[in-house]
Each structure stands twice: as structure tokens, then as C-alpha cells.
Amino acid sequence: MNRRLALLALWAVLMAPLAGLWWQAASQDADLDALVADTGNWAMAWLAIAVVLTPLAKLWRPLARLLWLRRAVGLAAFAASLLHLWLYVLAMRSFAEPSGEWALMWNEAFTPGILTGWIALALMLPPALASNDAAMRLLRRSWKPVQRLGLPAAAVALAHMAVVHDAFSLAMAVAGIVVGLQLVRFFPATRKV
Amino acid sequence: MKMRVMMMAALAATMMAGPALATGKIKCNVAAADMKPIGALKAELTKQGWTVAKAKVDGGCYEVYGVMPETGRVEAYFDPATFEKLYVEQRGKVLFKKG
Secondary structure (H helix, E strand, C coil), rough: CCCCCCCCHHHHHHHHHHHHHHHHHHCCCCCCCHHHHHHHHHHHHHHHHHHHHHHHHHHHHHEEEEEHHHHHHHHHHHHHHHHHHHHHHHHHHHCCCCHHHHHHHHCCCCCCHHHHHHHHHHHHEEEEEECHHHHHHHHHHHHHHHHHHHHHHHHHHHHHHHHHHCHHHHHHHHHHHHHHHHHHHHCCCCCCC | HHHHHHHHHHHHHHHHHHHHHHCCCCCCCCCCCCCCHHHHHHHHHHHHHEEEEEEEECCCCCEEEEECCCCEEEEEEEECCCCCCCEEEEEEEEECCCC
């Protein structure tokens, strides 16, 4: 199977649950706050998986051959984050006077819960834009550091999740897994004797 | 191999420790018979200029999500018997907490 097609297929599979949430958001009596939280959780899940794949491949060698699929996971995390942002705008619009959602959003933009969300999204933007072969060729040795922005993005996104969605326990559990697996990067690779 | 087992054990311990860290923001000890209807709180807040998105019971208190006049989007807790404001938070920033 063509690699590009495989990436697109995996991305589509990862986006399927988000498409369901998008569909629900179109309904008149949709609980937009709940949908904002759900899309955020999916974005966090895909982002966490994207950043643990490399250390996981160190623990379980067969995975190393599939690491090129990580691009689809990272792009799904970014697309889910954009949907999360759009539903947040819709949720704020549901309370506001006409066109008042932007003032409401600005009003809370610098609170810990929301600021962490904006920072996480900003950190995800460069790796998302550079997730293609042309950017890889263009950036050469700078490409990896750009992709590594996914790690601070995940850390800040976890803080956002803990504070704004009252999901401290879940965020701590995910943080434990992500940090634990990142430690594997510092261990020497095991060799078969 | 030993390192791998240690890593897995550390991860399992972290996962089990996670849920134990959950904390309620605020608690109320009001008998069910003394609780006023939650609809009455919503009506009172609306009269004060709030836009109430959602109201539910949390930790024995009434928890309201909505837009508070002059403040913006907040999450607030009220005593279910008196409707006294106990706690107001805006996206992780505590704006008011009864002393």
C-alpha cells in the first residue's frame, strides 16, 4: 500500500470519533460544553500517543518499523485540537450577545485554564505544519527539533486538561505514562545476545 | 530486561496513584429536605443578570456553569439551602471563596 494512502487512512480512522462529535454538535440541543471536553480528551489522547511512540518502540522493537505512521497520529491530534477550539467558540457563542463570543473569550484568555490551551495549540502548530516530506527536506537537521515541540505541547495540554476540565486525576495518570515512557529514551538500547 | 520490568512497574504505580489524587472543590452538608429546588437558584441568578448554562449537584452543593455579569464565564458553587455564594472560579482562577 502506498505510504501516503496508509497515512491518510490511519488519519481518517483516528478522526472518526471526532467526526461523530462534530455531528452531535450540529444538533440544536447539543451539550457544547461536554463536546468541548470530549474533543479535548481525544486531542490529548492522540497527542500523548504521538509522543510516546518513539520510546515505546525502544521497549518493543517491532513497533520501530511502524514509526513512520506517527505523522498521522500527530496530525490527528492537531486536527482534533482545532475542532476542540471551534466547539469552544460555539459554546461561548451560545451564551453571548450576537458577536459577543470574542469578548467573552478575550475576557478569560489569560486565566490559567485557557492560556495553557492557547499555548499548547501554538506549540503544536510548527510540528503540524512541518509534518510533510517537503518540510522535512527543507528543514533538514532542524526538522527533528521542530517535531520535538510535541513534548512541551503535551505537557502544557495536560496542564490545560487538569485545570479547565476538572480532570486532574486523568491528567496525572496520562502524565505519569508519558513521563515514564520518555525516561526510556535515556536508557541504552537493549541488544539480543 | 530488569530495567523494562522496573519501567512497567513504575508506570502501573503511577496509573494507580492518579485516581487517588482526585479532590472535590467544595463540599456542602445539607439534608435533602432542606435543599431548595435548583430551578429556583437558576431563576434567581437569571434575575441577577447571569446566563446559566448548566446547574447540577456537586459535593452536596449546587454547581452552576454560566456567564456572571461583569466577570464572564464562571463555575460557581452555592449553598443549596440558602443559595449563598460559596466559591467562584474562572477557568482555574479562583475569584471568590467563602472564608
